Amino acid sequence: MKLIEIKKILEAEVLTGEYNPETEIEIGCSSDLMSEIxxxxxxxxxxxxxxxxxxxxxxxxVSDIKVVxxxxxxxxxxxxxxxxxxxxVIVFITKLTTFESCxxxxxxxxxxxxxxxxxx
Amino acid sequence: MDNNKTTTKIQELTYELKVEEVMCxxxxxxxxxxxxxxxxxxxxxxxxxxxxxxxxxxxVGIVSIEDFIKxxxxxxxxxxxxxKMTKNIKTLYAxxxxxxxxxxxxxxxxxxxxxxxxxxxxxxGIITKSDIIKGILKKLESVYHDEEERRYRASHIFNDxxxxxxxxxxxxxxxxxxxxxxxxxxxxxxxxxxxxGLSPDIIRRAAISTYEAEINIVxxxxxxxxxxxxxxxxxxxxxxxxxxxxxxxEKALQxxxxxxxxxVRELGFGAGMGLPNIKKFTDKMTLRxxxxxxxxxxxxxxxxxxxxED
Numbered sequence: 001m002k003l004i005e006i007k008k009i010l011e012a013e014v015l016t017g018e019y020n021p022e023t024e025i026e027i028g029c030s031s032d033l034m035s036e037i038x039x040x041x042x043x044x045x046x047x048x049x050x051x052x053x054x055x056x057x058x059x060x061x062v063s064d065i066k067v068v069x070x071x072x073x074x075x076x077x078x079x080x081x082x083x084x085x086x087x088x089v090i091v092f093i094t095k096l097t098t099f100e101s102c103x104x105x106x107x108x109x110x111x112x113x114x115x116x117x118x119x120x
Numbered sequence: 121m122d123n124n125k126t127t128t129k130i131q132e133l134t135y136e137l138k139v140e141e142v143m144c145x146x147x148x149x150x151x152x153x154x155x156x157x158x159x160x161x162x163x164x165x166x167x168x169x170x171x172x173x174x175x176x177x178x179x180v181g182i183v184s185i186e187d188f189i190k191x192x193x194x195x196x197x198x199x200x201x202x203x204k205m206t207k208n209i210k211t212l213y214a215x216x217x218x219x220x221x222x223x224x225x226x227x228x229x230x231x232x233x234x235x236x237x238x239x240x241x242x243x244x245g246i247i248t249k250s251d252i253i254k255g256i257l258k259k260l261e262s263v264y265h266d267e268e269e270r271r272y273r274a275s276h277i278f279n280d281x282x283x284x285x286x287x288x289x290x291x292x293x294x295x296x297x298x299x300x301x302x303x304x305x306x307x308x309x310x311x312x313x314x315x316x317g318l319s320p321d322i323i324r325r326a327a328i329s330t331y332e333a334e335i336n337i338v339x340x341x342x343x344x345x346x347x348x349x350x351x352x353x354x355x356x357x358x359x360x361x362x363x364x365x366x367x368x369x370e371k372a373l374q375x376x377x378x379x380x381x382x383x384v385r386e387l388g389f390g391a392g393m394g395l396p397n398i399k400k401f402t403d404k405m406t407l408r409x410x411x412x413x414x415x416x417x418x419x420x421x422x423x424x425x426x427x428x429e430d
Contacts, residue, residue, distance in 0.1 A: 017257075018135045018217060019135070019138075020128070020132050020135055022128070022131050023128070030327060031407055032388055033388055033389075033391045033393070034388035034389055035313060035332070035389055035393035035394060035397060036391070036393065037390075038328050038331065038332060038397050039393055039394075039397050039400065043320065043324060049388075051387075051388045053299070053387055053388070054299070055299065055302065055335070055388055055389070056388065058302070058306070058307060058331065059301075059331070059388075061307050061310070061327075061329050062286050062303075062306055062307065062310055062324070062327035062330075062331045063327075063328060064320065064324050064326065074136075075338030079300075085328050087307065112177070
């Protein structure tokens with residue numbers, strides 16, 4: 001799924017400036033527990049979370065997650081955005097709930113990170 | 121696959137590059153009162169197909185070879201440029217990303233766009249499709265060159281150094297209880313491993329396990345050290361701290377077991393997954409801990425697929 005479609009589906013706003021709307025995202029994951037993301041997140045995926053602290057960006061960075069979307073209208077502070085920019089992590093925000101954000105993306109064909117684990 | 125990668129890189133570049141970086145700044149211009157007959161010399165001598173019309177430093181129009189041909193057909197060679205030029209011109213700002221220029225070329229089908237500065241709206245350049253192609257190729261070449269140079273610098277190190285055994289050591293100091301700085305060591309190590317030209321999967325496994333260990337140092341201790349030793353066969357990372365130590369190591373290794381205080385949980389950790397995660401992502405993990413003295417964690421990631429490039 002193209003990043004621009006994800007942005008539309010989530011009615012999201014981009015906080016990290018210019019980004020490539022054609023970027024292909026295949027997999028999504030969601031948790032407020034960063035250890036779960038570290039364990040099951042997949043490279044090149046999008047992470048949806050309602051946790052807003054700097055460790056979300058570090059988690060995305062070490063896991064090669066391309067996009068972080070903060071849900072439920074939570075707005076991350078400037079440090080978080082700066083760290084994301086420095087590490088080429090794209091940051092979205094949406095007013096949708098975690099449940100609805102994941103539901104909309106899943107319904108539109110975005111795969112879950114566990115999908116690939118079960119496949120193996 | 122490779123083809124897709126290149127496309128993405130070019131797309132990325134169209135967002136990174138600004139119009140001013142690829143436009144031609146040495147712009148030929150004509151005045152509005154110039155007769156069309158003189159236009160021939162300007163277009164022919166400079167081998168261009170269109171030229172902006174400028175009056176007192178202000179861009180007032182654009183006149184192209186098509187306008188010239190029309191005048192030629194209708195025998196209006198004495199007409200003035202201002203009567204034959206396109207007045208309602210589409211322009212680009214110098215600081216716009218290149219992708220905007222590409223979209224405008226597609227939308228209007230013009231051969232060129234005058235580029236103006238956002239501040240004073242004065243003409244600062246002109247851009248054609250060939251400027252865009254040249255600009256992207258030039259940037260790709262420099263990106264490729266930088267990448268090559270970086271790979272050379274780093275990944276040849278094991279070949280260039282003559283010794284019976286070579287290893288690189290990188291050390292990071294981690295502050296305890298400071299969650300704002302947690303992650304700096306592991307993201308730093310990740311960048312370093314990338315420069316060494318290791319495979320993305322290896323880098324990711326090393327980064328995630330170091331990050332979990334770093335979070336543990338920050339959450340439970342007053343500080344510690346992370347030392348990575350890299351040789352052509354493996355990455356060994358030793359994580360040490362000076363206490364308080366783990367009373368029951370066996371229990372600490374059980375998934376879901378955690379003694380994390382509330383503030384650690386609020387930050388998204390402390391779910392009893394740290395050590396199991398480290399184990400999952402590494403080839404070998406050894407944990408020794410003495411209460412009040414400290415914890416010593418050693419992890420190894422094998423580099424079986426590490427190819428030193430010639």
